[in-house]
Amino acid sequence: MAVLRATLELRRFDPQTDREARWELVEVTLPEGSTVLEALMHVQEHIDGSLAFRRSCRHGICGSCGMRINGCARLACNTQLTAAVEQARRMAAVRRLAGRGAPASADVAPAPVRVEPLGNMPVIKDLICDMSAFWAKLHAVRPWLQSLQEAPDPDRERLMTQDDWTTLAEGVLCLECGCCSSDCCSLEADEEFAGPAALVKAYRYVCDARDGQTHRRL
Ligand code: SF4
Ligand code: FES
Known part of the structure:
Protein backbone atom coordinates (compact mmCIF):
# COMPACT_ATOMS: atom_id res chain seq x y z
CA MET A 1 0.00 0.00 0.00
CA PRO A 117 -8.12 24.69 17.75
CA LEU A 118 -11.20 26.52 16.49
CA GLY A 119 -11.07 30.30 16.76
CA ASN A 120 -13.36 32.63 18.70
CA MET A 121 -13.50 30.16 21.60
CA PRO A 122 -11.28 29.70 24.66
CA VAL A 123 -8.92 26.72 24.47
CA ILE A 124 -9.23 24.05 27.15
CA LYS A 125 -6.32 21.85 26.04
CA ASP A 126 -4.49 21.42 22.72
CA LEU A 127 -7.20 21.21 20.03
CA ILE A 128 -10.16 21.20 22.42
CA CYS A 129 -12.16 24.40 22.84
CA ASP A 130 -14.70 25.48 25.40
CA MET A 131 -17.89 25.65 23.31
CA SER A 132 -20.15 26.82 26.16
CA ALA A 133 -20.90 30.20 24.56
CA PHE A 134 -21.58 28.49 21.23
CA TRP A 135 -24.12 26.13 22.84
CA ALA A 136 -25.71 28.95 24.84
CA LYS A 137 -26.34 30.93 21.65
CA LEU A 138 -27.88 27.91 19.96
CA HIS A 139 -30.11 27.39 22.98
CA ALA A 140 -31.11 31.08 22.98
CA VAL A 141 -33.03 30.68 19.71
CA ARG A 142 -35.17 28.01 21.42
CA PRO A 143 -34.31 25.26 18.93
CA TRP A 144 -37.35 23.06 19.21
CA LEU A 145 -40.73 23.09 17.48
CA GLN A 146 -43.21 25.43 19.18
CA SER A 147 -46.55 25.33 17.43
CA LEU A 148 -49.40 27.63 18.50
CA GLN A 149 -51.93 25.14 17.27
CA GLU A 150 -53.25 22.01 18.91
CA ALA A 151 -51.85 18.85 17.39
CA PRO A 152 -54.50 17.39 15.07
CA ASP A 153 -53.87 14.00 16.66
CA PRO A 154 -51.75 13.88 19.85
CA ASP A 155 -50.62 10.35 19.01
CA ARG A 156 -49.27 11.27 15.59
CA GLU A 157 -46.52 13.50 14.22
CA ARG A 158 -47.32 16.93 12.78
CA LEU A 159 -47.04 16.45 9.03
CA MET A 160 -45.56 18.94 6.56
CA THR A 161 -45.62 19.11 2.79
CA GLN A 162 -42.64 18.25 0.61
CA ASP A 163 -42.33 21.94 -0.36
CA ASP A 164 -42.27 22.97 3.30
CA TRP A 165 -39.51 20.45 3.95
CA THR A 166 -37.46 21.66 0.97
CA THR A 167 -37.53 25.19 2.41
CA LEU A 168 -35.81 24.20 5.64
CA ALA A 169 -33.85 21.11 4.55
CA GLU A 170 -30.45 22.81 4.43
CA GLY A 171 -30.90 24.22 7.92
CA VAL A 172 -31.48 20.73 9.26
CA LEU A 173 -28.09 19.61 7.94
CA CYS A 174 -26.11 21.70 10.45
CA LEU A 175 -23.74 19.43 12.43
CA GLU A 176 -23.20 22.04 15.14
CA CYS A 177 -19.47 21.69 14.57
CA GLY A 178 -18.64 25.32 15.35
CA CYS A 179 -16.48 25.82 12.25
CA CYS A 180 -18.52 28.80 11.04
CA SER A 181 -18.31 30.52 14.43
CA SER A 182 -14.57 29.87 14.51
CA ASP A 183 -13.91 31.85 11.35
CA CYS A 184 -16.68 34.45 11.69
CA CYS A 185 -15.21 37.99 11.58
CA SER A 186 -18.42 39.51 13.00
CA LEU A 187 -18.19 37.23 16.03
CA GLU A 188 -14.54 38.11 16.42
CA ALA A 189 -15.47 41.81 16.49
CA ASP A 190 -18.51 41.39 18.75
CA GLU A 191 -18.73 38.35 21.00
CA GLU A 192 -22.39 39.18 21.72
CA PHE A 193 -23.26 38.44 18.07
CA ALA A 194 -25.37 35.28 17.84
CA GLY A 195 -23.08 33.77 15.24
CA PRO A 196 -23.87 31.88 12.04
CA ALA A 197 -24.74 28.53 13.63
CA ALA A 198 -27.40 30.04 15.90
CA LEU A 199 -28.84 31.94 12.93
CA VAL A 200 -28.96 28.72 10.90
CA LYS A 201 -30.74 27.05 13.79
CA ALA A 202 -33.22 29.95 14.02
CA TYR A 203 -33.79 29.76 10.26
CA ARG A 204 -34.57 26.06 10.57
CA TYR A 205 -37.51 26.82 12.89
CA VAL A 206 -38.61 30.21 11.53
CA CYS A 207 -39.05 28.57 8.11
CA ASP A 208 -40.87 25.58 9.58
CA ALA A 209 -44.52 25.99 8.53
CA ARG A 210 -45.65 24.23 11.73
CA ASP A 211 -43.85 26.63 14.08
CA GLY A 212 -45.40 29.78 15.56
CA GLN A 213 -42.70 31.48 17.66
CA THR A 214 -40.72 33.48 15.12
CA HIS A 215 -40.85 36.70 17.16
CA ARG A 216 -39.47 34.95 20.27
CA ARG A 217 -36.60 33.32 18.44
CA LEU A 218 -35.47 36.54 16.79
S1 SF4 B 1 -23.64 25.96 10.04
FE1 SF4 B 1 -21.74 26.15 11.25
S2 SF4 B 1 -22.03 24.72 12.96
FE2 SF4 B 1 -23.51 24.14 11.37
S3 SF4 B 1 -22.46 22.57 10.12
FE3 SF4 B 1 -22.12 24.55 9.13
S4 SF4 B 1 -20.13 25.22 9.94
FE4 SF4 B 1 -20.88 23.60 11.35
S1 FES C 1 -15.52 12.82 13.99
FE1 FES C 1 -15.59 14.32 12.42
S2 FES C 1 -17.71 14.79 12.23
FE2 FES C 1 -17.67 13.17 13.67
Whole structure:
Protein backbone atom coordinates (compact mmCIF):
# COMPACT_ATOMS: atom_id res chain seq x y z
CA MET A 1 0.00 0.00 0.00
CA ALA A 2 1.26 3.47 -0.89
CA VAL A 3 2.26 5.58 2.07
CA LEU A 4 2.08 9.28 2.73
CA ARG A 5 4.68 11.16 4.78
CA ALA A 6 3.67 14.47 6.29
CA THR A 7 4.76 16.92 8.94
CA LEU A 8 2.08 18.25 11.26
CA GLU A 9 2.55 21.54 13.08
CA LEU A 10 0.33 21.14 16.12
CA ARG A 11 -0.80 23.91 18.43
CA ARG A 12 -0.25 22.53 21.92
CA PHE A 13 -1.45 23.93 25.21
CA ASP A 14 -1.75 22.20 28.55
CA PRO A 15 -3.18 24.54 31.21
CA GLN A 16 -1.44 22.51 33.93
CA THR A 17 2.07 23.02 32.56
CA ASP A 18 2.05 25.76 29.90
CA ARG A 19 1.78 29.50 30.41
CA GLU A 20 1.01 29.94 26.72
CA ALA A 21 0.42 27.84 23.62
CA ARG A 22 3.34 26.54 21.57
CA TRP A 23 3.81 24.90 18.17
CA GLU A 24 5.10 21.34 17.92
CA LEU A 25 6.30 19.58 14.77
CA VAL A 26 5.45 15.89 14.40
CA GLU A 27 6.32 13.58 11.50
CA VAL A 28 3.76 10.96 10.49
CA THR A 29 3.73 8.16 7.95
CA LEU A 30 0.30 6.85 7.06
CA PRO A 31 -1.45 4.93 4.30
CA GLU A 32 -2.43 7.10 1.35
CA GLY A 33 -6.04 8.19 1.68
CA SER A 34 -5.73 8.95 5.40
CA THR A 35 -7.51 11.96 6.83
CA VAL A 36 -6.10 14.64 9.10
CA LEU A 37 -8.12 13.10 11.93
CA GLU A 38 -6.44 9.74 11.31
CA ALA A 39 -3.07 11.51 11.42
CA LEU A 40 -3.98 12.99 14.82
CA MET A 41 -5.16 9.59 16.06
CA HIS A 42 -1.85 8.12 14.88
CA VAL A 43 0.04 10.76 16.87
CA GLN A 44 -2.08 10.11 19.94
CA GLU A 45 -1.74 6.32 19.73
CA HIS A 46 1.92 5.99 18.67
CA ILE A 47 3.83 9.21 19.40
CA ASP A 48 2.30 11.32 22.16
CA GLY A 49 -0.71 10.07 24.08
CA SER A 50 -1.19 13.45 25.73
CA LEU A 51 -2.43 15.11 22.52
CA ALA A 52 -6.04 16.16 23.14
CA PHE A 53 -8.75 16.57 20.50
CA ARG A 54 -12.43 15.72 20.10
CA ARG A 55 -13.79 13.16 17.69
CA SER A 56 -16.48 10.55 17.54
CA CYS A 57 -18.05 9.32 14.30
CA ARG A 58 -15.03 9.79 11.97
CA HIS A 59 -17.51 10.20 9.09
CA GLY A 60 -18.56 13.86 9.00
CA ILE A 61 -21.75 13.27 10.96
CA CYS A 62 -21.29 14.16 14.62
CA GLY A 63 -19.54 17.53 14.16
CA SER A 64 -17.11 16.98 17.03
CA CYS A 65 -13.78 17.16 15.12
CA GLY A 66 -13.96 20.82 14.03
CA MET A 67 -10.53 22.49 14.10
CA ARG A 68 -8.43 24.86 12.03
CA ILE A 69 -6.33 23.14 9.40
CA ASN A 70 -3.93 25.39 7.52
CA GLY A 71 -5.73 28.33 9.08
CA CYS A 72 -9.24 27.38 7.97
CA ALA A 73 -11.89 25.78 10.19
CA ARG A 74 -13.08 22.40 8.94
CA LEU A 75 -13.80 18.84 10.00
CA ALA A 76 -10.58 16.86 10.46
CA CYS A 77 -12.33 13.60 9.55
CA ASN A 78 -13.52 15.15 6.30
CA THR A 79 -10.11 16.53 5.27
CA GLN A 80 -7.73 14.36 3.30
CA LEU A 81 -4.17 14.59 4.57
CA THR A 82 -2.88 14.63 0.98
CA ALA A 83 -5.00 17.70 0.22
CA ALA A 84 -3.87 19.42 3.43
CA VAL A 85 -0.20 18.74 2.58
CA GLU A 86 -0.68 20.18 -0.89
CA GLN A 87 -2.48 23.23 0.48
CA ALA A 88 0.29 23.81 3.04
CA ARG A 89 2.92 23.59 0.30
CA ARG A 90 1.08 26.13 -1.88
CA MET A 91 0.51 28.50 1.04
CA ALA A 92 4.21 28.37 1.94
CA ALA A 93 5.15 29.07 -1.68
CA VAL A 94 2.85 32.10 -1.74
CA ARG A 95 4.35 33.37 1.53
CA ARG A 96 7.83 33.04 0.07
CA LEU A 97 6.76 34.84 -3.10
CA ALA A 98 5.21 37.65 -1.09
CA GLY A 99 8.21 37.89 1.20
CA ARG A 100 11.53 37.88 -0.59
CA GLY A 101 10.89 36.60 -4.10
CA ALA A 102 10.61 32.99 -5.08
CA PRO A 103 13.66 30.76 -5.19
CA ALA A 104 13.54 28.17 -7.95
CA SER A 105 12.37 25.44 -5.59
CA ALA A 106 9.73 27.53 -3.83
CA ASP A 107 6.80 25.93 -5.57
CA VAL A 108 7.81 22.37 -4.75
CA ALA A 109 9.13 22.60 -1.18
CA PRO A 110 7.01 20.69 1.36
CA ALA A 111 5.58 22.54 4.34
CA PRO A 112 3.99 21.37 7.58
CA VAL A 113 0.22 21.09 7.88
CA ARG A 114 -0.87 23.48 10.62
CA VAL A 115 -3.50 22.13 12.99
CA GLU A 116 -4.91 24.33 15.73
CA PRO A 117 -8.12 24.69 17.75
CA LEU A 118 -11.20 26.52 16.49
CA GLY A 119 -11.07 30.30 16.76
CA ASN A 120 -13.36 32.63 18.70
CA MET A 121 -13.50 30.16 21.60
CA PRO A 122 -11.28 29.70 24.66
CA VAL A 123 -8.92 26.72 24.47
CA ILE A 124 -9.23 24.05 27.15
CA LYS A 125 -6.32 21.85 26.04
CA ASP A 126 -4.49 21.42 22.72
CA LEU A 127 -7.20 21.21 20.03
CA ILE A 128 -10.16 21.20 22.42
CA CYS A 129 -12.16 24.40 22.84
CA ASP A 130 -14.70 25.48 25.40
CA MET A 131 -17.89 25.65 23.31
CA SER A 132 -20.15 26.82 26.16
CA ALA A 133 -20.90 30.20 24.56
CA PHE A 134 -21.58 28.49 21.23
CA TRP A 135 -24.12 26.13 22.84
CA ALA A 136 -25.71 28.95 24.84
CA LYS A 137 -26.34 30.93 21.65
CA LEU A 138 -27.88 27.91 19.96
CA HIS A 139 -30.11 27.39 22.98
CA ALA A 140 -31.11 31.08 22.98
CA VAL A 141 -33.03 30.68 19.71
CA ARG A 142 -35.17 28.01 21.42
CA PRO A 143 -34.31 25.26 18.93
CA TRP A 144 -37.35 23.06 19.21
CA LEU A 145 -40.73 23.09 17.48
CA GLN A 146 -43.21 25.43 19.18
CA SER A 147 -46.55 25.33 17.43
CA LEU A 148 -49.40 27.63 18.50
CA GLN A 149 -51.93 25.14 17.27
CA GLU A 150 -53.25 22.01 18.91
CA ALA A 151 -51.85 18.85 17.39
CA PRO A 152 -54.50 17.39 15.07
CA ASP A 153 -53.87 14.00 16.66
CA PRO A 154 -51.75 13.88 19.85
CA ASP A 155 -50.62 10.35 19.01
CA ARG A 156 -49.27 11.27 15.59
CA GLU A 157 -46.52 13.50 14.22
CA ARG A 158 -47.32 16.93 12.78
CA LEU A 159 -47.04 16.45 9.03
CA MET A 160 -45.56 18.94 6.56
CA THR A 161 -45.62 19.11 2.79
CA GLN A 162 -42.64 18.25 0.61
CA ASP A 163 -42.33 21.94 -0.36
CA ASP A 164 -42.27 22.97 3.30
CA TRP A 165 -39.51 20.45 3.95
CA THR A 166 -37.46 21.66 0.97
CA THR A 167 -37.53 25.19 2.41
CA LEU A 168 -35.81 24.20 5.64
CA ALA A 169 -33.85 21.11 4.55
CA GLU A 170 -30.45 22.81 4.43
CA GLY A 171 -30.90 24.22 7.92
CA VAL A 172 -31.48 20.73 9.26
CA LEU A 173 -28.09 19.61 7.94
CA CYS A 174 -26.11 21.70 10.45
CA LEU A 175 -23.74 19.43 12.43
CA GLU A 176 -23.20 22.04 15.14
CA CYS A 177 -19.47 21.69 14.57
CA GLY A 178 -18.64 25.32 15.35
CA CYS A 179 -16.48 25.82 12.25
CA CYS A 180 -18.52 28.80 11.04
CA SER A 181 -18.31 30.52 14.43
CA SER A 182 -14.57 29.87 14.51
CA ASP A 183 -13.91 31.85 11.35
CA CYS A 184 -16.68 34.45 11.69
CA CYS A 185 -15.21 37.99 11.58
CA SER A 186 -18.42 39.51 13.00
CA LEU A 187 -18.19 37.23 16.03
CA GLU A 188 -14.54 38.11 16.42
CA ALA A 189 -15.47 41.81 16.49
CA ASP A 190 -18.51 41.39 18.75
CA GLU A 191 -18.73 38.35 21.00
CA GLU A 192 -22.39 39.18 21.72
CA PHE A 193 -23.26 38.44 18.07
CA ALA A 194 -25.37 35.28 17.84
CA GLY A 195 -23.08 33.77 15.24
CA PRO A 196 -23.87 31.88 12.04
CA ALA A 197 -24.74 28.53 13.63
CA ALA A 198 -27.40 30.04 15.90
CA LEU A 199 -28.84 31.94 12.93
CA VAL A 200 -28.96 28.72 10.90
CA LYS A 201 -30.74 27.05 13.79
CA ALA A 202 -33.22 29.95 14.02
CA TYR A 203 -33.79 29.76 10.26
CA ARG A 204 -34.57 26.06 10.57
CA TYR A 205 -37.51 26.82 12.89
CA VAL A 206 -38.61 30.21 11.53
CA CYS A 207 -39.05 28.57 8.11
CA ASP A 208 -40.87 25.58 9.58
CA ALA A 209 -44.52 25.99 8.53
CA ARG A 210 -45.65 24.23 11.73
CA ASP A 211 -43.85 26.63 14.08
CA GLY A 212 -45.40 29.78 15.56
CA GLN A 213 -42.70 31.48 17.66
CA THR A 214 -40.72 33.48 15.12
CA HIS A 215 -40.85 36.70 17.16
CA ARG A 216 -39.47 34.95 20.27
CA ARG A 217 -36.60 33.32 18.44
CA LEU A 218 -35.47 36.54 16.79
S1 SF4 B 1 -23.64 25.96 10.04
FE1 SF4 B 1 -21.74 26.15 11.25
S2 SF4 B 1 -22.03 24.72 12.96
FE2 SF4 B 1 -23.51 24.14 11.37
S3 SF4 B 1 -22.46 22.57 10.12
FE3 SF4 B 1 -22.12 24.55 9.13
S4 SF4 B 1 -20.13 25.22 9.94
FE4 SF4 B 1 -20.88 23.60 11.35
S1 FES C 1 -15.52 12.82 13.99
FE1 FES C 1 -17.67 13.17 13.67
S2 FES C 1 -17.71 14.79 12.23
FE2 FES C 1 -15.59 14.32 12.42
